[in-house]
Amino acid sequence: MAGSSSLPTRTSLRVVDEVEDVPRRVVARQSTQDLAFTHGVRSVGFLTLVIVSSIGIFLGVQAKPTLQHYGWSFFTEYRWLPNLDTIGIAAAFVGTVEVAIVALAIAFPLSLLSALFVSDWAPAWMRPLLIRLIDLMAAVPGIVFGLWVLLFIQPQATHVAHWLSEYFGWIPLFKVHTDVHYPIWDQAPGFASYEGSAFIAGIAVSMMIFPMATSVMREVFSEAPAGEKEAALALGATRWAMVRTVVLPFGRSGIVGGTMLALGRALGETISVLLIISEAFKIKWNILESGTATISEVIASKYNEATPAQLSALLTAGFVLFLMTLAVNTVAASIVARSRSGAGTEL
Amino acid sequence: MTAPEVVSEDPEDTPAVLADEVEHVRKTRPRTNEDDMTLVGSVLGGLATTWLLYERVLPFSGALGFFVSWYLVFLAFYAGLTAVNRPRAVVVDRVMTSLVIAAPSVVGLALASTVVVTLSHGLPALLHVNFYTHDMSGVRPSDPYTTGGALAALVGTLIEVSIAVAIALPLGVITAIYMSEVGGRGARLVRTIIESMTALPSIVAGLFIYSVFIAHFHMPRCGFAAALALAVMGLPIMARASDVVLRVIPGGLREASYALGAGKFQTVWHVVLPTARPGLATALILGIARMVGETSPLLLTSGASSFLNWNPLHNPMNSLPLYIFNAVKSGVPRNEVRGYAAAVVLLLIVLALFLLARLVARGRNRG
Known part of the structure; x- marks a missing residue:
C-alpha cells in the first residue's frame, strides 16, 4: 500500500475570520532519501524481473530451431535416438503425467485426511507440533525419499504391484507383460518387470508433494468460520457431519488449489525419479511395469552426451515441462487466492 | 442445595465431615x-x-x-x-x-x-571420524570405511549454497520490498512474473545455466555454476516467500509511521522490516533449506569431484546431494553405505536450519 496516498494533499479547513483564508498548498514531495530508495528498490526489482524472465525467454527462443527441425513429430515421436536424428518427447510426456498422477492418487487422500486431522481432530496441544512436522517434511531433500523408496519401499511395492497385476491384470493400467502367475516371480528373471516402474517412482514423488498439499489445505480449513462450525455442533451434528457441511464446502478451493500446486511440483520432480525408474522410451500405459521416462529425468540423463542440436531439443523438452507446471500453478494460484481475502491485515 | 452447617469443637474433623456432604462434580467424558x-x-x-x-x-x-x-x-x-x-x-x-x-x-x-x-x-x-574429515581422493569405492569421507561434498555444499544465498537473498528480499512497499503497475508485473517462475522445475534452472554458461560460454563445470543454478532456482522462491511475509504486516503500522512524519525509506527500514524480521528470517531459512537439498541443478552444473576443492571458480566441486546420488548409483555396496551416511549428514543440516528457523520465529512470540 502506497504511503504517499495516505498523506493529506489538500487542507479543507476554513477559518471564518476577517481575512479570507487561502488554503495552503501542500505538496507531498519525496525526500532525496526516499527518491533514492524508491528508485534503487525499483531497479533491483526490475533486475530480478530481467533475470527471471530471461530464463523463460531463453527457453522459448531455444525451442524454435528444434520445433522447426522436428516439427510436430517432436511431440508425437516416442523414441529418443539422437544418432538417427529421431527425437521426441511423447514417451517422456506420458511418463511424466503417469508418475504425477500416481503421486497424486497416493498423496491426495492422505493430504486431505491429514489436513482435516490437523484442523479439526487433533487436540490443541498437538496442532502446532503437527504443523511444524509437516513444514519439516517439506524441507526433506527429494533424494532422501528416493533412497528410502529404493531400499525400503520398492521390495514391498513390488509385492503390491505383483498382487495388482495378478488379480486386476485385465485392467490395461495394471497389466504387466510377464507371466504374473509364475510361482517364483520375486526372483530373476521375471522380477525385473516389477521394478523401476512409474508406480514406484510415484510413491517417492507422493512423499515430496504431500507436505505442500497438506499445508495449503490445512491453512484454508483452519480459516473455516468458527461460528458456523459451532452452530453445526450445537444442532447435534457429529464431528464428521460438521466437517462435511461446513469445513469441506468452505475449503473446496483450498483442496483443489493445494492439489494442483502439488501436481505442479510433481511434474518437475527429477532426482528421486531418476534414481528409481529404469529408463525406457516407450509409450506405456501399464504403470506397474518396469521402464518409463519423465521429461525431467530425460534431461538429467541425456544432457551429458548432447550435441548442441540435442541440447536445444532438451531445452525444448524443458520448456514444455515449464509450460505444463506454469499452467497448473497459475490455475492453482488463482483458485487458492480466491479463497482468501488477499488484502493485508489491518490494524 | 447447600452444605449443612457443621458446628464442631474439634476443628480437625471438620473437613472429614464436609467431604461426605459436599457435592462432587461429576467428571464428564465425551465417550462412554x-x-x-x-x-x-x-x-x-x-x-x-x-x-x-x-x-x-x-x-x-x-x-x-x-x-x-x-x-x-x-x-x-x-x-x-x-x-x-x-x-x-x-x-x-x-x-x-x-x-x-x-x-x-x-x-x-x-x-x-x-x-x-x-x-x-x-x-x-x-561411526568413523574420517567420514567427516577426509575426502574421496585416492579412495576406491570398495575401500573400507576407515578411509575416505564426505568432507569434499560437505564443503562444496556449504560454499555453493553460501554463494547462491548471497546472490538470491538480497535480490529476493529487495524485490519483495519493491513488490509490497513501493507498489505500482511495475510491481504488479514483477509479482506476476515471479509467481509464475516459482513453477520453474529445478532441473530446467540447471539446464538453463548449463546451456548458457557451460555449453555456450565454455565455462568449466565448477561450484560457481552450481551456485548460479541454485540462485536462479531460489530467487523466485525467496522473493515470493518474503513478499507473503511483508504483505501481512498491518497497514496501520505503516500509516502510523507516516503520520509521525517518517518518509518511505524510514518507514520500511524502521517499521516494516523490524516487524517482519522473524517471519522473514523463517521464510528465508526454509528457502535455504530447500536449496541445500536440491540435487538436479547440481547434477548438470558442478561436476563431481572426489577431492577437496575450496575454489568455486576452478575444477569441479562436489556437493552432498551429488555425492549421495553418485554413491548410490555406483552399485558398490560399501559406497552405497557412504551415500546413506551422507544423506544423514544432509538431513542433519536441513534439521539444523529448520531448528534455527523455529528459534528465530520464537522471538516473534516473545516480542
Missing part, C-alpha cells in the same frame, strides 16, 4: 465405556479374523497386506458394531474418524521409517 469397548473389540476382532483368513484360509502372504487387511476388517467391524445401536450418522462419523486418524499415522510412519532406514544404513560409515 461402551464406545471404548466397541473400539477395542473391533481392533481385536479384526486382528483375529484377519489372522485366521489371511494366514490360514486365503492364499495371501506378506506383512503389508496383513496390516491393510486388518485395517479394513477393523473398519467393517467397527461400523457394524456401531450400527447395532447407534444411528447412521454416528456410524459414518466413526468410520471417517478412523480414516482421518489413520492417514497422518501412515505418513508419520513413512517419515519415521525414512529417517530410520537412512540412519541405520549409513551407520557403519557414520
Whole structure:
C-alpha cells in the first residue's frame, strides 16, 4: 500500500475570520532519501524481473530451431535416438503425467485426511507440533525419499504391484507383460518387470508433494468460520457431519488449489525419479511395469552426451515441462487466492 | 442445595465431615465405556479374523497386506458394531474418524521409517571420524570405511549454497520490498512474473545455466555454476516467500509511521522490516533449506569431484546431494553405505536450519 496516498494533499479547513483564508498548498514531495530508495528498490526489482524472465525467454527462443527441425513429430515421436536424428518427447510426456498422477492418487487422500486431522481432530496441544512436522517434511531433500523408496519401499511395492497385476491384470493400467502367475516371480528373471516402474517412482514423488498439499489445505480449513462450525455442533451434528457441511464446502478451493500446486511440483520432480525408474522410451500405459521416462529425468540423463542440436531439443523438452507446471500453478494460484481475502491485515 | 452447617469443637474433623456432604462434580467424558469397548473389540476382532483368513484360509502372504487387511476388517467391524445401536450418522462419523486418524499415522510412519532406514544404513560409515574429515581422493569405492569421507561434498555444499544465498537473498528480499512497499503497475508485473517462475522445475534452472554458461560460454563445470543454478532456482522462491511475509504486516503500522512524519525509506527500514524480521528470517531459512537439498541443478552444473576443492571458480566441486546420488548409483555396496551416511549428514543440516528457523520465529512470540 502506497504511503504517499495516505498523506493529506489538500487542507479543507476554513477559518471564518476577517481575512479570507487561502488554503495552503501542500505538496507531498519525496525526500532525496526516499527518491533514492524508491528508485534503487525499483531497479533491483526490475533486475530480478530481467533475470527471471530471461530464463523463460531463453527457453522459448531455444525451442524454435528444434520445433522447426522436428516439427510436430517432436511431440508425437516416442523414441529418443539422437544418432538417427529421431527425437521426441511423447514417451517422456506420458511418463511424466503417469508418475504425477500416481503421486497424486497416493498423496491426495492422505493430504486431505491429514489436513482435516490437523484442523479439526487433533487436540490443541498437538496442532502446532503437527504443523511444524509437516513444514519439516517439506524441507526433506527429494533424494532422501528416493533412497528410502529404493531400499525400503520398492521390495514391498513390488509385492503390491505383483498382487495388482495378478488379480486386476485385465485392467490395461495394471497389466504387466510377464507371466504374473509364475510361482517364483520375486526372483530373476521375471522380477525385473516389477521394478523401476512409474508406480514406484510415484510413491517417492507422493512423499515430496504431500507436505505442500497438506499445508495449503490445512491453512484454508483452519480459516473455516468458527461460528458456523459451532452452530453445526450445537444442532447435534457429529464431528464428521460438521466437517462435511461446513469445513469441506468452505475449503473446496483450498483442496483443489493445494492439489494442483502439488501436481505442479510433481511434474518437475527429477532426482528421486531418476534414481528409481529404469529408463525406457516407450509409450506405456501399464504403470506397474518396469521402464518409463519423465521429461525431467530425460534431461538429467541425456544432457551429458548432447550435441548442441540435442541440447536445444532438451531445452525444448524443458520448456514444455515449464509450460505444463506454469499452467497448473497459475490455475492453482488463482483458485487458492480466491479463497482468501488477499488484502493485508489491518490494524 | 447447600452444605449443612457443621458446628464442631474439634476443628480437625471438620473437613472429614464436609467431604461426605459436599457435592462432587461429576467428571464428564465425551465417550462412554461402551464406545471404548466397541473400539477395542473391533481392533481385536479384526486382528483375529484377519489372522485366521489371511494366514490360514486365503492364499495371501506378506506383512503389508496383513496390516491393510486388518485395517479394513477393523473398519467393517467397527461400523457394524456401531450400527447395532447407534444411528447412521454416528456410524459414518466413526468410520471417517478412523480414516482421518489413520492417514497422518501412515505418513508419520513413512517419515519415521525414512529417517530410520537412512540412519541405520549409513551407520557403519557414520561411526568413523574420517567420514567427516577426509575426502574421496585416492579412495576406491570398495575401500573400507576407515578411509575416505564426505568432507569434499560437505564443503562444496556449504560454499555453493553460501554463494547462491548471497546472490538470491538480497535480490529476493529487495524485490519483495519493491513488490509490497513501493507498489505500482511495475510491481504488479514483477509479482506476476515471479509467481509464475516459482513453477520453474529445478532441473530446467540447471539446464538453463548449463546451456548458457557451460555449453555456450565454455565455462568449466565448477561450484560457481552450481551456485548460479541454485540462485536462479531460489530467487523466485525467496522473493515470493518474503513478499507473503511483508504483505501481512498491518497497514496501520505503516500509516502510523507516516503520520509521525517518517518518509518511505524510514518507514520500511524502521517499521516494516523490524516487524517482519522473524517471519522473514523463517521464510528465508526454509528457502535455504530447500536449496541445500536440491540435487538436479547440481547434477548438470558442478561436476563431481572426489577431492577437496575450496575454489568455486576452478575444477569441479562436489556437493552432498551429488555425492549421495553418485554413491548410490555406483552399485558398490560399501559406497552405497557412504551415500546413506551422507544423506544423514544432509538431513542433519536441513534439521539444523529448520531448528534455527523455529528459534528465530520464537522471538516473534516473545516480542
